[in-house]
Amino acid sequence: ETFSFTVVAGHPPITKGVANIRDFFIPEVNRRLEEQGKHSIEWTEAYAGSVADVKGVLEAVETGIAEFGYVPHLFEGDKLPLEQITYVTPFGTSDLPALLKVITKLHEQIPEMDAAWAKNNQKLLAPVGIDDYQFVTNFEIKSPADIEGHKIGTGGLALNWLTGSGATPVAGALTTYYNSISTGLIDGAIVFESAIAPYKFYEVAPYITKIGFGAKYSSALTINLDVWNSLPDDVKSVITEVAAEYRDKTADAYYTAGSTSLDKASAEGATISSLSPEMRTAYADNMPNIARNWADKLDSQGQPGSKTLETFMQLSNEAGLEFARDWTAE
Amino acid sequence: MSNVEIGLASIAVILVLIQTGMHVAIALMAVSFVGVILVKGKFAIAGALLSQAALDSVARYSFGVIPLFVLMGVLVGASGLGRDLFDVAGQLFRKFRGGLGIATVFANAIFAAVNGTSIASASVFTKVAVPELIRQGYTPRFSVGVVAGSSVLGMLIPPSLLLILYGILAEVSIGDLFKAGILPGIVLAVLFSVAIILMARFASGFTGVSNRLDTASIATSEMLLKSAPVVALILLVLGGIYGGFFTPTEAGGVGALGAFLVAQFKGRLGWREIGRILIETGQVTASITFLIIAAHMYSRLLALTGLPNAMTDLLATWNLGLTGILVLYLIVIILLGTILDSASILLILLPLILPVVEPFGINLVWFGIVTIIAVEIGLLTPPLGVACFVIKSNLDDDRIGLSDIFAGAAPFALIMVVMIAIVMIAPWLALALI
Amino acid sequence: MTAELRVASPSAAQRILTTIALVLAILGGLGTVAIMAMINLDVIGRGAFSTPLPATAEIVSASIVSIVFLQLPYATASGRAVRSDMVIGRIMARSPRAALLMDAMNHLVGTIMLAVLLRYIWPEIESAIADRETVGLYGVFTLPRWPFVLAVLAGCVMTCVVYAMLTVNLFRAAFQTERHP
Ligand code: NA
Numbered sequence A: 001e002t003f004s005f006t007v008v009a010g011h012p013p014i015t016k017g018v019a020n021i022r023d024f025f026i027p028e029v030n031r032r033l034e035e036q037g038k039h040s041i042e043w044t045e046a047y048a049g050s051v052a053d054v055k056g057v058l059e060a061v062e063t064g065i066a067e068f069g070y071v072p073h074l075f076e077g078d079k080l081p082l083e084q085i086t087y088v089t090p091f092g093t094s095d096l097p098a099l100l101k102v103i104t105k106l107h108e109q110i111p112e113m114d115a116a117w118a119k120n121n122q123k124l125l126a127p128v129g130i131d132d133y134q135f136v137t138n139f140e141i142k143s144p145a146d147i148e149g150h151k152i153g154t155g156g157l158a159l160n161w162l163t164g165s166g167a168t169p170v171a172g173a174l175t176t177y178y179n180s181i182s183t184g185l186i187d188g189a190i191v192f193e194s195a196i197a198p199y200k201f202y203e204v205a206p207y208i209t210k211i212g213f214g215a216k217y218s219s220a221l222t223i224n225l226d227v228w229n230s231l232p233d234d235v236k237s238v239i240t241e242v243a244a245e246y247r248d249k250t251a252d253a254y255y256t257a258g259s260t261s262l263d264k265a266s267a268e269g270a271t272i273s274s275l276s277p278e279m280r281t282a283y284a285d286n287m288p289n290i291a292r293n294w295a296d297k298l299d300s301q302g303q304p305g306s307k308t309l310e311t312f313m314q315l316s317n318e319a320g321l322e323f324a325r326d327w328t329a330e
Numbered sequence B: 001m002s003n004v005e006i007g008l009a010s011i012a013v014i015l016v017l018i019q020t021g022m023h024v025a026i027a028l029m030a031v032s033f034v035g036v037i038l039v040k041g042k043f044a045i046a047g048a049l050l051s052q053a054a055l056d057s058v059a060r061y062s063f064g065v066i067p068l069f070v071l072m073g074v075l076v077g078a079s080g081l082g083r084d085l086f087d088v089a090g091q092l093f094r095k096f097r098g099g100l101g102i103a104t105v106f107a108n109a110i111f112a113a114v115n116g117t118s119i120a121s122a123s124v125f126t127k128v129a130v131p132e133l134i135r136q137g138y139t140p141r142f143s144v145g146v147v148a149g150s151s152v153l154g155m156l157i158p159p160s161l162l163l164i165l166y167g168i169l170a171e172v173s174i175g176d177l178f179k180a181g182i183l184p185g186i187v188l189a190v191l192f193s194v195a196i197i198l199m200a201r202f203a204s205g206f207t208g209v210s211n212r213l214d215t216a217s218i219a220t221s222e223m224l225l226k227s228a229p230v231v232a233l234i235l236l237v238l239g240g241i242y243g244g245f246f247t248p249t250e251a252g253g254v255g256a257l258g259a260f261l262v263a264q265f266k267g268r269l270g271w272r273e274i275g276r277i278l279i280e281t282g283q284v285t286a287s288i289t290f291l292i293i294a295a296h297m298y299s300r301l302l303a304l305t306g307l308p309n310a311m312t313d314l315l316a317t318w319n320l321g322l323t324g325i326l327v328l329y330l331i332v333i334i335l336l337g338t339i340l341d342s343a344s345i346l347l348i349l350l351p352l353i354l355p356v357v358e359p360f361g362i363n364l365v366w367f368g369i370v371t372i373i374a375v376e377i378g379l380l381t382p383p384l385g386v387a388c389f390v391i392k393s394n395l396d397d398d399r400i401g402l403s404d405i406f407a408g409a410a411p412f413a414l415i416m417v418v419m420i421a422i423v424m425i426a427p428w429l430a431l432a433l434i
Numbered sequence C: 001m002t003a004e005l006r007v008a009s010p011s012a013a014q015r016i017l018t019t020i021a022l023v024l025a026i027l028g029g030l031g032t033v034a035i036m037a038m039i040n041l042d043v044i045g046r047g048a049f050s051t052p053l054p055a056t057a058e059i060v061s062a063s064i065v066s067i068v069f070l071q072l073p074y075a076t077a078s079g080r081a082v083r084s085d086m087v088i089g090r091i092m093a094r095s096p097r098a099a100l101l102m103d104a105m106n107h108l109v110g111t112i113m114l115a116v117l118l119r120y121i122w123p124e125i126e127s128a129i130a131d132r133e134t135v136g137l138y139g140v141f142t143l144p145r146w147p148f149v150l151a152v153l154a155g156c157v158m159t160c161v162v163y164a165m166l167t168v169n170l171f172r173a174a175f176q177t178e179r180h181p
């Protein structure tokens, strides 16, 4: 049997998660199906918002416009609140591959997470994340006090990471930071490491200060649930296997790209420094407990907010992933 | 029918429906709906595509400021600023044959520095320039053509909504793109002016003969006085962007407020007038944005049929060099420009072409400028030419048909093709200021 | 060539519909003023007081669709819909009845497509309200989404009604042209 499937992404294939769908997931699924010799898939690929915008992929997969989608769930806080877990627990690990393994386990222990995807008529095939977030600024940061009074570009839930720091968060995106820094609109930005070299932020903001907000679980490769349920078992198992490899491969790609990016920035003249663990802890402790606030709010809506938070912290501990602050503590 | 054939057929059907006088947005919607039913086999999916595109496709900051850029244009028109700018430009170029045409181009180039969309340029100068051009003896066809042609400067000279969209899709610095648009914008304006002089001399049947003797001469002091408010507005917008006070997107909001204050200062706005301006802004915004939404529905259908992918795959098998690929790419853009709006073309083509051209190590800023000029040709070409539509909807004159506007704009579209060649041969035009 | 010009004496019902469309358009205009104010407050708050208005970009992005749909019925009623009238104009010169019928058919398709859009947008709007969806930045600053989608709904309904009204007018005009050539 030949299936005809569409895969959509709001992000362009420059994004590693999308590039790996095109260059790994699809060809690898095809190869294994061909080995089995029973089924094949004809793919239609529509990336960069040509069928659905970054905020529309979830719905495109839900309604069946596309069978597969690269869903950046960090924009879907309303519909997928529990998936936001890593954004409300900053100062975790930089080890993205390890983090995503914890995320997979978390989904096994909190059935409500998969249920939320199911409510949007899809199944999570592979979690995708991004590497560690750092400060990139046009002034030197020797201690957290140095960012007081500065304007820092950031976006989404990461805006919360500046609460209590004395800096002004300015909403922006990767494509606007360079220009905004060069015109003086902002003095720097919070960005993940692998973006620093491609966007040449060091040209306008030569100080890279590793504070380690942590790697984040931001996106997911999903499949329409009706389609999934209608698939023969051997196709399902091929997709599941390749999706797991896609998860690891993509996580490794971001992780490696992070250090490559820093090396390049350094070679181009950027000054890279790290805040001491004590300073990092002090910064984290100075924040309001955004994780508890988030969990309490979800609890009040009948969602297992606290349970997800506690399980996530516990699973992280078991995996040896450390946090600068215990977000479960009151 | 294969999906790719459905995609091809849909293009033909759209061309026919538009010819029957069906509202373009409705034609695009209808074809998208039926097309998705054919591709996906389900009404519900086709309906979902329509409703999702309606709710999401323009939900971006850069689209959100469209009404503000239009409002700024309408305010500049209503407060007489556009007229003053046009008067001053007319004075500057009164010695030339076709002087008022050149003045239109010049005023548009200046106005482009404070607005981000050709829609606003076309709206304002239809009101300001067309009646005066006709009064001075130019043909209606040339009068609307020169406004249509010079309106493209609005999105080449920064700030520009199209360059912002390109920057987002290609992940290129929007600031660099803005700087890169300046010189090609100026060169294009000069080319337009030269062409107007040549046409006025050698094709006066097309342009008409100007009886410019009755233009009253304006004293230098009055010229300065008349241009002061516009210069202030430009300083506000450009100074704000490059001084680090706001982003190019936010410039729409600040510029609209600035235009409002200038208009108030000139004492032109009563409540009734403000109401009229808001309604006018709404009519232009609604008709054009609804068209853009419908074009997104259609471009989503095209992407679902796999037609664009099939075309790129075909392109890859031909083993063309970089130049061959670029030429074909530009031809495809110009062809798509006849039936799609600018934003949809970028959304469909960029994800396909970028992986093809990136291995050649081309400069993506330069590539962006070439792309934008090609995309903007589509503003002037029938059957779907947004700039011409905007002029038609702003024109209270039934004697000038849409076909006149397209015919009048044709020479300018041709000059833009020449401009593409120039930027391809001389990339430094785009890169010198970065 | 637009339908509304051909209606010599609009009925009371049509005047009411046009007035409703105008009211929606004014609301849309006020929405435009509101986003202008938001952007300027954000810029000034950020520049002068280090306190930007939260989620401005997100709220402005979400507003455009509502503004457009609020303004669409009146723009349609005023004949501002983008179209090409070359062919129909030529037919008009030869046979007004044929041109009017063709235009009526076109507006009928408009009525149908708006009805289709309404049919499929309806459940989305319903669930946006039922699920208490928000506009803005999750976890930072949000507004309820229902006013935004309600505006889209109202605009969609009224545009459909306006298209229906124009269709009826055009068919009627075509009919009368035949009787009194
Ligand atoms: Na401009």
Ligand code: NA
Residues within 6 Å of the ligand: B337, B338, B339, B340, B377, B378, B379, B380, B381, B382, B383, B384, B385, B386
């Ligand atoms: Na065109």
